[in-house]
Amino acid sequence: MLDPALEDDAPDITTADPLARETAGAQTLFRGLDILELVALRPITAADVIRETGLTRATAARFIAALVARQMLGRGSDGTLRLGPRLMYAASRAAEQVNILSICRPYFERFVMTEGLSIFLGRRDGDFSVHLDRHSGREHVGVSTRPGDRRALPDTGMGKALMLDDDPANWARLFVEGGDRHTTPGWEARMHEHVRTGVVIQQGPPPDRIRSVAAPIRDAAGRIVAAISVATAAQNLDDAAMAALAPRVLDIAAAISGELGWVPAR
Secondary structure, eight states: OOOGGGSTTOOOTTSSOHHHHHHHHHHHHHHHHHHHHHHHHSOBOHHHHHHHHOOOHHHHHHHHHHHHHTTSEEEOTTSOEEEOHHHHHHHHHHHHHOOHHHHHHHHHHHHHHHHOOOEEEEEEETTEEEEEEEEOOSOSSOOOOOTTOEEEGGGSHHHHHHTTTSOHHHHHHHHHHHOTTTOOTTHHHHHHHHHHHTOEEEEOOTTTOOEEEEEEEEOTTSOEEEEEEEEEOGGGOOHHHHHHHHHHHHHHHHHHHHHTTOOOOO
């Protein structure tokens, strides 16, 4: 733990008042965490730390020295501060302990309870999406997709959500390979719109015309690692309902991503 003496303006922790000692220690810890959070976003300099935290030069230098000594921070060859090996190891251990199915479960259960629609989780496997989990809603007519089902990425809203970080050349390859039913006029413009909004709203081709609202899930590095999708028969979800559902799906995807360590860009 960082020494409270690191901070010039820290309260006197020699006081007999245990609450004052606890408050001083917490303030010091929070300052150290503030620095770690800044460095986690991007490599920064000591001057950046001073500017963004409001610490004095001397106090910032002592915090940085303590964090480097504990290998929570490291210095690049250009002098910038980066996450240190001990923190990177902790992050890798945390990632190993994450079970995305268990993270998603309470969000999916609440969604089904309030909306009555089926919600799915899937991941990418090359040029395909693989469904991992399904929480069935109360629809009389729904979709038949089950965990383990594989579909070409352009086939579904979930697949498109998994493609949002691909470059347009790869979109074109996947859509062309999928045939005429995917390369309908305006398909590329729609993909760019999905990227802009972060959500895929689509009506599938006949005869099923499955309607879906999907969004990607990101990990701590910002990579798309999975996607969620609300998918149902057209009779259960009209255009207005799809538009109203999009923010809810985005919020669920963002909350799950947050539990995986993702932090939205400032």
